Amino acid sequence: MRATQILISDRRLQRRVRRLAEAIAADFAGGEVVVVGLLNGSFVFVADLVRQLHGRRLPLIVDFMTVASYGAGRRPSGRVRLLRDLSVGIRGRRVLLVDDIVDTGRTLQRVQAVLRRRQPAVLKTCVLLDKPARRAADCRVDYVGFTSPDEFVTGYGLDYAGRCREQPFVSVLPQ
């Protein structure tokens, strides 16, 4: 196996997450936000993002939904299963949906449709990584951390068959 190829270092991640938090705080100024993280992949990003949002006069509720888009490997199964729902209601509330990466867009398209039916006052979406090369479904993304090459990436919450999520950097999986 070749050595791990670091795509985005810990430092670059932290700097970018701070910038995203600044933009989000400016856009959502003046009231509470429900941050909806998609598990499992977004847990590291959400943890860093909400701490960067702290102290910006933006009261937060942080909650999670669990969805599964992949089987055990590198290819999406094409189906998006909702495994665990939110524990708070979002009707009339301002919601920031947060995911690790948008690839085909199917996951976000499905989750955005589910959330929109609950009639939030605002629904915006933030992803750490955008892989535009493989987009197949229509989904709106308001905040993007980095554009990703068309490679399978891991770390900072993103897994390969359940592993590598704890890497503090994003890397390309060795072939």
Ligand code: 5GP
């Ligand atoms: P989509 O539905 O947009 O095709 O895929 C979204 C989900 O697939 C992401 O939330 C993520 O969990 C997973 N995914 C897509 N591309 C990658 C990748 O390069 N690496 C990893 N680890 N997961 C990915």
Ligand code: MG
């Ligand atoms: Mg995911």
